[in-house]
Amino acid sequence: MILTRKEQARLFAREGFGRVRGLFAPRAASAPLLSHKAVAxxxxxxxxxxxxLTVVAAAGGLALAxxxxTAQADLAGGITVQIxxxxxxxxxxxxxxALAVLSGAEGVASTRRLGAGxxxxxxxPWLGDATLRTGASGEDDLLVMPELIEVRLSGASDPAAVDRVRTLLAKAAPDASxxxxxxxxxxxxxxxxxLQWLAVALVALLVSATTAAVLLASRSALTANRETIEIMHLxxxxxxxxxxxxxxSAALSAAAGGAAGFAVAEATILVLAGKFAALGPGSSAAGLRWFDWVVLVLIPVxxxxLAAVTARLTVLATLRRMP
Structure with missing residues (x-):
C-alpha cells in the first residue's frame, strides 16, 4: 500500500502526538486478572x-495481672497488728x-507504728470527718482510734508466722490482734x-468473628470471579x-485494618491509663511491662x-468443589 505525502505526514503527526501524550498522560494499567474488591x-x-477491641481486651487482662x-509483692511477708x-x-x-517485743524477735525484718494522722x-473514707473530730478541751474524744503496727517479716507471712507473732504479743499486748x-x-x-478469663473469652470471640469475616469475604470474591477462575483452570x-x-489481597487488607485498629487501641489505653493513674503503680498502662507491649503489638501481626491463612484455606476448599 502506497501512501501519498499528505497521508504520510498525517500518520507521522498522529504517531508523534500519541507519543507525546503518552509521556504526560500514560495509559491506565490493565485491569487485574481477578477482582479483589470483594476480598477487601x-x-x-x-x-x-x-x-x-482485641488489643484493649488483652491490655486489660495484662494490666490486671x-x-x-504488684499487690502480692507489696503484701508478701507483711503482718498488721491492731490494738x-x-x-x-x-x-x-x-x-x-508490742514494738519492744517484735523489734528483737527472730524472723521480723522491720516494724513501724502508724501515727495518728x-x-x-x-x-x-469509712467514718467521715465528723466522727474523727475530737471533743473540746477537757472532753473525751468522740472516737478512740485503734493502734496499728506494720510488721515486715524476713520470710512469708504464712499461718505459722502469724501464730508466732500472736504468741509474742500475748503477754506484752493482750488486746492486740x-x-x-x-x-x-x-x-x-x-x-x-x-476478669482475666473474661478477657481471654472476649479475645477468642473477636478472633472467631475476624475469621468469619475473612471467610465470607473470600467466598464472595470467589463467586464474583468464578468465570475468570474457570478460564484460568482451562x-x-x-x-x-x-x-x-x-x-x-486478604493479607494486605488485614495489615491496613490491623494498623488502624492498633493505633486506636493504643490511644484508648493511654487515655485509660491517665484515668486510672490515681490507683497507684501497676494499675495503668505504666504498669504494662515492655514484653506486655510486645504481646499487644503481635496481635495485629x-x-x-490469620486472615491470609483463612483466605487460603477457604479458597482451596471451595476450588476443590468446583468442576
Missing part, C-alpha cells in the same frame, strides 16, 4: 474494629510494749482471675496459584497471618 471491601474496617503481681478496745492511754502502752487517713496482709488479697485475686492454572492471589 468492608474487611479492613471489620479487622480494624476487631483488632482495636500486673495489679495482682483496739482499751482506752487511749492503755492502747498506747500496749503499742509501745495516718490512722485518720485510713478511717476517714495480728493478721497477714495477704488475707484480704484472696477475694481480690479471685476477682482478678475471673489454561492450566493450579488451585494454589489462584489461592495465592486471594491470600495476598497475628491478625494478618
Amino acid at each position: 471491601g468492608p474487611v479492613p474496617w471489620v479487622i480494624a474494629i476487631m483488632t482495636a 500486673s495489679i495482682a503481681r 483496739a478496745g482499751p482506752a487511749a492511754g492503755e492502747a498506747d502502752r500496749q503499742a509501745r510494749a 495516718e490512722r485518720e487517713d485510713l478511717l476517714r 495480728a493478721s497477714a496482709d495477704m488475707d484480704w488479697l484472696g477475694p481480690l485475686r479471685e476477682a482478678i482471675s475471673a 489454561l492450566g492454572a493450579h488451585d494454589l496459584q489462584v489461592a495465592r492471589m486471594f491470600q495476598r 497475628a491478625g494478618v497471618g
Whole structure:
C-alpha cells in the first residue's frame, strides 16, 4: 500500500502526538486478572474494629495481672497488728510494749507504728470527718482510734508466722490482734482471675468473628470471579496459584485494618491509663511491662497471618468443589 505525502505526514503527526501524550498522560494499567474488591471491601474496617477491641481486651487482662503481681509483692511477708478496745492511754502502752517485743524477735525484718494522722487517713473514707473530730478541751474524744503496727517479716507471712507473732504479743499486748496482709488479697485475686478469663473469652470471640469475616469475604470474591477462575483452570492454572492471589489481597487488607485498629487501641489505653493513674503503680498502662507491649503489638501481626491463612484455606476448599 502506497501512501501519498499528505497521508504520510498525517500518520507521522498522529504517531508523534500519541507519543507525546503518552509521556504526560500514560495509559491506565490493565485491569487485574481477578477482582479483589470483594476480598477487601468492608474487611479492613471489620479487622480494624476487631483488632482495636482485641488489643484493649488483652491490655486489660495484662494490666490486671500486673495489679495482682504488684499487690502480692507489696503484701508478701507483711503482718498488721491492731490494738483496739482499751482506752487511749492503755492502747498506747500496749503499742509501745508490742514494738519492744517484735523489734528483737527472730524472723521480723522491720516494724513501724502508724501515727495518728495516718490512722485518720485510713478511717476517714469509712467514718467521715465528723466522727474523727475530737471533743473540746477537757472532753473525751468522740472516737478512740485503734493502734496499728506494720510488721515486715524476713520470710512469708504464712499461718505459722502469724501464730508466732500472736504468741509474742500475748503477754506484752493482750488486746492486740495480728493478721497477714495477704488475707484480704484472696477475694481480690479471685476477682482478678475471673476478669482475666473474661478477657481471654472476649479475645477468642473477636478472633472467631475476624475469621468469619475473612471467610465470607473470600467466598464472595470467589463467586464474583468464578468465570475468570474457570478460564484460568482451562489454561492450566493450579488451585494454589489462584489461592495465592486471594491470600495476598486478604493479607494486605488485614495489615491496613490491623494498623488502624492498633493505633486506636493504643490511644484508648493511654487515655485509660491517665484515668486510672490515681490507683497507684501497676494499675495503668505504666504498669504494662515492655514484653506486655510486645504481646499487644503481635496481635495485629497475628491478625494478618490469620486472615491470609483463612483466605487460603477457604479458597482451596471451595476450588476443590468446583468442576
